[in-house]
Amino acid sequence: xxxxxxxxxxxxxxxxxxxxxxxxxxFPAIILESARTMKTRFEMQSADFNKFVDISTVLLAGTxxxxxxVESQKTNFILLKWLPLIFFPVIGAQEFSLTGRIDIxxxxxxxxxxxxxxxxxxxxxxxxxxxxxxxxxxxxxxxxKGFLYFSSAVLFFAWGLWPMRSRRxxxxxxxxxxxxxxxxxxEGQAFVRAAGRNISHWIMSYYARxxxxxxxxxxxxxxxxxxxxxxxxxxxxxxxxxxxxGKIYLLHGSTYNRFSSSNWFAKYRFERIxxxxxxNFWQVNPSAxxxxxxxxxxxxxxxxxxxxxxxxxxxxxxxxxxxxxxxxMQVIRIEEGPPLIxxxxxxxxxxxxxxxxxxxxxxxxxxxxxxLEATAQKLGFENKTEEEILKTIHAFFLxxxxxxxxxxxxGKSRTPLENFLFTTKAGHCExxxxxxxxxxxxxxxxxxxxxxxxxxxxxxxxxxxxVRMRDAHAWAKVFVNGQWRNMDTTPPSFLNFDTKKxxxxxxxxxxxxxxxELSRLRHETGVILMETYGLWLxxxxxxxxxxxxxxxxxxKRIPEPGRQGKKKKDKASGFYRIEEILxxxxxxxxxxxTYTSWLKRIAPYLDDKELTDHLFxxxxxxxxxxxxxxxxxxSLKQPTVSRPLELLQKSHTI
Amino acid sequence: xxxSDILFAHELFMRLSDNIETVIKGQKENIRYILAGxxxxxxxxxxxxxxxxxxxxxxxxxxxxxxRFKRIQFTPDLLPSDILGVSIFDPEKKEFRLHKGxxxxxxxxxxxxxxxxPRTQSALLEAMAEGQVSIDGNLMNLEALFFVIxxxxxxxxxxxxxxxxxxxxxxxxxxxxxxxxNETEALMISEQSQTHPIHSVLPCVNLEEGLxxxxxxxxxxxxxxxxxxIVALVTATREKPGVLLGxxxxxxxxxxxxxxxxxxxxxxxxxxxxxxxxxxxxxIAHRLVLDHGLKFSGVxxxxxxxxxxKSIPVPx
Numbered sequence: 001x002x003x004x005x006x007x008x009x010x011x012x013x014x015x016x017x018x019x020x021x022x023x024x025x026x027f028p029a030i031i032l033e034s035a036r037t038m039k040t041r042f043e044m045q046s047a048d049f050n051k052f053v054d055i056s057t058v059l060l061a062g063t064x065x066x067x068x069x070v071e072s073q074k075t076n077f078i079l080l081k082w083l084p085l086i087f088f089p090v091i092g093a094q095e096f097s098l099t100g101r102i103d104i105x106x107x108x109x110x111x112x113x114x115x116x117x118x119x120x121x122x123x124x125x126x127x128x129x130x131x132x133x134x135x136x137x138x139x140x141x142x143x144x145k146g147f148l149y150f151s152s153a154v155l156f157f158a159w160g161l162w163p164m165r166s167r168r169x170x171x172x173x174x175x176x177x178x179x180x181x182x183x184x185x186x187e188g189q190a191f192v193r194a195a196g197r198n199i200s201h202w203i204m205s206y207y208a209r210x211x212x213x214x215x216x217x218x219x220x221x222x223x224x225x226x227x228x229x230x231x232x233x234x235x236x237x238x239x240x241x242x243x244x245x246g247k248i249y250l251l252h253g254s255t256y257n258r259f260s261s262s263n264w265f266a267k268y269r270f271e272r273i274x275x276x277x278x279x280n281f282w283q284v285n286p287s288a289x290x291x292x293x294x295x296x297x298x299x300x301x302x303x304x305x306x307x308x309x310x311x312x313x314x315x316x317x318x319x320x321x322x323x324x325x326x327x328x329m330q331v332i333r334i335e336e337g338p339p340l341i342x343x344x345x346x347x348x349x350x351x352x353x354x355x356x357x358x359x360x361x362x363x364x365x366x367x368x369x370x371x372l373e374a375t376a377q378k379l380g381f382e383n384k385t386e387e388e389i390l391k392t393i394h395a396f397f398l399x400x401x402x403x404x405x406x407x408x409x410x411g412k413s414r415t416p417l418e419n420f421l422f423t424t425k426a427g428h429c430e431x432x433x434x435x436x437x438x439x440x441x442x443x444x445x446x447x448x449x450x451x452x453x454x455x456x457x458x459x460x461x462x463x464x465x466x467v468r469m470r471d472a473h474a475w476a477k478v479f480v481n482g483q484w485r486n487m488d489t490t491p492p493s494f495l496n497f498d499t500k501k502x503x504x505x506x507x508x509x510x511x512x513x514x515x516x517e518l519s520r521l522r523h524e525t526g527v528i529l530m531e532t533y534g535l536w537l538x539x540x541x542x543x544x545x546x547x548x549x550x551x552x553x554x555x556k557r558i559p560e561p562g563r564q565g566k567k568k569k570d571k572a573s574g575f576y577r578i579e580e581i582l583x584x585x586x587x588x589x590x591x592x593x594t595y596t597s598w599l600k601r602i603a604p605y606l607d608d609k610e611l612t613d614h615l616f617x618x619x620x621x622x623x624x625x626x627x628x629x630x631x632x633x634x635s636l637k638q639p640t641v642s643r644p645l646e647l648l649q650k651s652h653t654i
Numbered sequence: 655x656x657x658s659d660i661l662f663a664h665e666l667f668m669r670l671s672d673n674i675e676t677v678i679k680g681q682k683e684n685i686r687y688i689l690a691g692x693x694x695x696x697x698x699x700x701x702x703x704x705x706x707x708x709x710x711x712x713x714x715x716x717x718x719x720x721x722r723f724k725r726i727q728f729t730p731d732l733l734p735s736d737i738l739g740v741s742i743f744d745p746e747k748k749e750f751r752l753h754k755g756x757x758x759x760x761x762x763x764x765x766x767x768x769x770x771x772p773r774t775q776s777a778l779l780e781a782m783a784e785g786q787v788s789i790d791g792n793l794m795n796l797e798a799l800f801f802v803i804x805x806x807x808x809x810x811x812x813x814x815x816x817x818x819x820x821x822x823x824x825x826x827x828x829x830x831x832x833x834x835x836n837e838t839e840a841l842m843i844s845e846q847s848q849t850h851p852i853h854s855v856l857p858c859v860n861l862e863e864g865l866x867x868x869x870x871x872x873x874x875x876x877x878x879x880x881x882x883x884i885v886a887l888v889t890a891t892r893e894k895p896g897v898l899l900g901x902x903x904x905x906x907x908x909x910x911x912x913x914x915x916x917x918x919x920x921x922x923x924x925x926x927x928x929x930x931x932x933x934x935x936x937x938i939a940h941r942l943v944l945d946h947g948l949k950f951s952g953v954x955x956x957x958x959x960x961x962x963x964k965s966i967p968v969p970x
Binding site for chain 2: 041043098099579589590591592593594595596597623624626627628629
């Protein structure tokens with residue numbers, strides 16, 4: 001059974017409205033509705049339907065791939081959202097086909113060939129209701145809160161079911177039944193939602209432990225970066241305007257200044273950075289002369305991130321985020337944004353804006369004091385200038401210590417630091433940085449502990465530096481000669497060491513690259529990829545298919561039914577008007593059906609004896625006028641058609 | 655065409671139909687088609703399993719018409735001369751004298767036609783097509799009203815020679831009777847407990863009336879568009895992929911004539927598209943020769959014609 005007129009169009013527009021794809025929806029809606037008004041039809045064999053089903057299958061597969069690549073966690077939603085467009089070829093083919101139905105076998109590869117033997121006879125179905133249901137489901141993916149969706153869905157269901165109702169029951173009875181169903185449905189969905197909430201709570205609490213990487217936490221413990229060292233995944237992509245091959249860039253993420261029992265803490269308030277509305281420009285610090293520029297891309301996890309930036313950030317542009325804040329140590333964090341963030345950063349290249357030293361920057365925990373004093377004595381800091389002390393510390397770590405990723409606890413020593421300084425003399429960046437900071441403090445020089453990434457790996461494929469998880473790094477910030485500067489005492493060999501230790505997978509990189517490029521295409525242009533290009537991507541497909549079908553001579557445009565000629569000559573028989581009205585009311589005639597068989601088919605639905613009788617009477621006259629011999633049409637036309645027309649207008653069942 | 659003529663023809667149809675129905679139960683539709691075939695001047699092939707009433711139906715029609723009726727039981731050893739006749743030398747007159755065969759009649763029941771050898775079959779089929787036979791070089795005309803009802807068992811039955819496909823074209827339509835409903839069958843056996851009702855059938859239409867019916871059928875109006883529609887249906891069978899041999903123009907003619915007869919049956923003096931659709935499968939399907947591939951994939955000639963009917967827009 002066909003859907004009522006304008007039903008599919010309306011439901012498509014509703015889908016477009018809900019999913020904010022209104023302009024995308026208008027086009028298919030017009031096409032589908034025009035199928036009812038236009039008489040153009042194509043002769044579709046089941047092989048042709050197979051092709052249209054194939055197109056939809058390809059689109060479906062393509063959407064799955066794109067959705068998985070772009071935003072894997074939202075795959076289902078993306079898929080659901082685009083469902084109406086994916087299956088548009090099938091419904092379009094059906095609406096413009098002569099039979100107006102699709103052989104059910106077309107939908108399954110397995111049945112296309114084999115099943116013909118067993119079920120040859122009529123297994124054709126009309127997919128328009130199914131399609132309508134898909135659209136409604138898809139509109140739900142927009143997930144708008146409130147009563148709107150439910151009430152609209154109810155309206156569409158009522159509209160779609162109205163022509164199919166039993167004619168034995170008066171419309172009021174039908175309405176009451178419908179109302180009961182709606183109420184049950186409403187209560188039911190409220191119940192399902194509550195149940196769903198409980199279940200999701202339960203699941204979330206179960207999985208919560210895997211999700212505790214909070215980018216905003218105010219402390220870091222030794223070993224945290226060491227853990228990241230084992231992953232080769234690309235987390236950042238950066239390019240410097242003044243890139244020098246081979247140079248190593250430090251990208252600062254967070255700074256901490258209080259050390260206590262293997263943990264570094266920072267207690268600074270973040271203040272909002274004022275951004276110009278809509279321009280995506282953030283003035284982080286007052287501008288300075290000769291700024292340098294760099295661009296970076298990274299993914300936003302759960303809508304939050306701490307930026308990893310070069311020293312002395314002046315401003316950030318082209319960064320689309322909801323909120324951006326910084327603290328006195330130049331830690332910059334963002335909240336709310338698209339999954340891929342682009343940031344164009346201008347910076348001075350030195351730690352120009354870090355807050356001046358304060359008591360915390362001299363602080364050494366009591367626990368660590370003895371070992372630090374011992375070390376300081378050994379190195380002989382007295383009577384040395386600050387610069388000399390720095391050099392001594394550098395030389396000390398370079399000559400006596402080795403780099404190792406093996407995390408050793410405190411062993412027999414009292415603290416991990418003691419273990420590092422006196423026993424193992426080996427560790428990774430965190431230990432070097434911590435020891436450096438504390439040694440500097442012991443020498444009376446203010447120092448802070450900084451974490452972030454190093455950028456050193458140039459990717460020719462991407463023509464930019466890629467920063468991997470394993471490039472996470474920690475170093476010291478030291479205040480000498482009235483200025484903060486970075487001091488990295490980790491032996492430079494660690495780069496080679498890491499690269500050898502954690503091999504990266506080329507395939508993973510390639511995949512990451514495509515994923516990145518796709519995301520970039522989506523987010524940089526500010527519009528969603530499919531919205532802009534979807535139509536243009538599918539259009540050539542459609543054209544190719546059409547040409548193919550045409551050339552093979554398989555798709556045949558059916559000449560319009562022969563009544564046209566006569567219609568012009570004698571205006572029209574009134575019966576054509578009756579057909580139009582009934583067709584509008586949801587009883588269209590198949591082009592191969594004669595009026596008699598059509599009326600016989602729909603008579604049970606009309607359920608109006610008087611009307612049906614008059615219709616058959618009118619048809620008899622119409623046939624006489626149409627196929628009979630030598631009769632004057634004028635005398636036959638009006639009197640017989642007016643009565644059924646009148647009844648049609650009055651009839652409450654249609 | 656006068657109103658009285660229509661009524662007369664309709665009344666003839668009804669008389670025949672009612673008369674046959676006293677013998678054959680539950681086959682109203684097929685009786686309608688057989689009569690349409692008869693009025694349209696075609697020959698009819700009944701194909702179904704043994705015992706479904708083919709012969710009885712043919713006999714009932716023959717008996718209802720007050721005309722000469724002959725029956726040939728086809729057997730494998732039947733010879734063409736057994737159908738056409740044979741010249742025998744008369745020793746007294748010293749000349750050959752023709753003994754006319756059963757083909758010289760008005761109504762001929764060719765029972766189980768597919769049991770005879772192809773040679774014998776073709777002798778009859780030739781007579782059906784030409785309306786004349788040649789025996790010993792002499793051309794002889796058959797009766798003006800010559801109507802053949804042939805019956806055959808489905809090809810799969812043992813000991814049959816399938817009719818050559820091209821010869822199937824000679825039949826205007828092929829009908830399958832099928833089994834009747836259980837109630838009808840119960841009624842049937844109770845009626846036949848004493849005597850077979852076929853014995854009590856009396857002629858109700860005479861020869862002149864029969865000829866008049868045929869003449870009136872030819873006068874039923876067929877509009878240009880419907881003729882085009884008929885041709886479109888028939889030619890579509892030739893273009894369909896997998897069909898080795900499509901329907902011939904003879905099929906178009908037969909379709910038009912039977913549709914005309916159906917119109918008369920419905921008391922109309924013009925053909926409606928419904929009449930064409932109603933009979934199309936029965937007139938066209940048996941003429942088609944399908945590709946083996948198509949056959950094995952489960953497509954029958956009937957389903958193919960049904961498909962064609964659904965693919966061509968009908969004039970309304």
